[in-house]
Amino acid sequence: MEREPLGRVRRRPRTQVNLAERAYEQLRTMAITYQFRPLERLAEADLVKRLKVSRTPIREALNRLVTEGFLVFTPNRGFQCRPLDAKEIFDLYEVRRSLEVAAARLAVERASDAELEELGAFLKTSRAAPEGASVVDLVGLDEAFHERIATLSRNGELLHILRNINARIRFCRWIDMENGRRQATQTEHAEMLEALMARDADRCAAAMNGHITRRLDQIVDVIREGYARIYMGADAARSRPG
Amino acid sequence: MEREPLGRVRRRPRTQVNLAERAYEQLRTMAITYQFRPLERLAEADLVKRLKVSRTPIREALNRLVTEGFLVFTPNRGFQCRPLDAKEIFDLYEVRRSLEVAAARLAVERASDAELEELGAFLKTSRAAPEGASVVDLVGLDEAFHERIATLSRNGELLHILRNINARIRFCRWIDMENGRRQATQTEHAEMLEALMARDADRCAAAMNGHITRRLDQIVDVIREGYARIYMGADAARSRPG
């Protein structure tokens, strides 16, 4: 009866994408940045009010975040923010190391020369990021470099797992980057690129291994700092007192 | 009014565990064994009838299986069985290899002598499994050996990821094991144990690497066989025509 001519925009703006998907992305961001306090209980009714959708999509999103390791779940008690656990972060770094070392070796075999050129170009532009760039941006560039190598490994499953791990340890990487890691990161990335271009798998794997192991060695300090941030204020994850 | 003395069993058997959890386990088993045809659409209404629970717990289970890689999901079209994809299985084997090699190295460092003794005992009893043992049982023993090493790496995240991968490639391992892999498996496991006990990380890593790489080399054939099984009948995954 009130049909419209084709090509017209739909009357109601329409969600256009799942409410569950949107809820997932919002909650995921909050979890990554520790906007929930560790072990804080996430009452579904509260989230209904905050996200303005019903419990169904919210539960769907929460469940997904549990299987991805961002939240924990107890039957009949609901969902909680995961604790910031030193052992867990340590384990994740260790897994990340083994995956990225493998990715480096595979990339040496499988990446084309053109792709390595492009990786070099990316490294160059990222070096050009301003001195005062935010840690969020710097970690973004760092992650991007590593994920590019993983992409060049031509192993989709490896990349997928690595992305999940990266999201889970991102908070710690922000803190680590604040401690003036930028210079060392750049140098070590350059070494990896060189090894890739030289098609030297052993050298590339060793560079990657050392690169990540050095971060791993400082986890305990980073975690301690992380606790301070989380309990200092909601936005502590993002900004550094200037 | 009808209260009971302590220590008595509850009157109603009670579900005792989430319907969602049970639905998850049932559907997961079906997915692992390819009781759904690749790309078969899983209509929620059908599953309601089959599992005798409402759509809510079923959707929860299905969503979980998507994030774990057992199903695929398309918005407004629902859930499908994942395709049996050679590249995906290949990638999973590659990831598995890198994780298990890392686990082997870590286990060399971290496992106690007593734990290695126990691993040896396990290997001995598994060797005693009868000649006519089912492939399901044999693969179970194989997986158990590998997961024990992962446990000895003391890295919970690594173990968790490995378990997921094992479930996703289990179907292929059944087929591989049918092709008379038992003897080689036993020998190679023994070699790994020896290297562990000698506390020789390089040798242990090399043994693990070779062990898994040999399986990887045959993936294509295994997948071809897998397709035949899936399309031959529901129970094809389990039994081998004598």
Next chain:
DNA sequence: GCCGGCCGCATTGTATACAGAGACGTATTA
């Protein structure tokens, strides 16, 4: 006869109602 659009049905997406479990406070008793 073939192509395109329209309509109806089947299926998914979301909200909500209701039931059950657990937590907390209070009152009662030893």
Next chain:
DNA sequence: TAATACGTCTCTGTATACAATGCGGCCGGC
């Protein structure tokens, strides 16, 4: 005063109703 038991209340678990989407069949036009 302390411990316990009970009742209430909040929150989660599940079912179901309703909305919206997409697919397939049917009809009409070319």
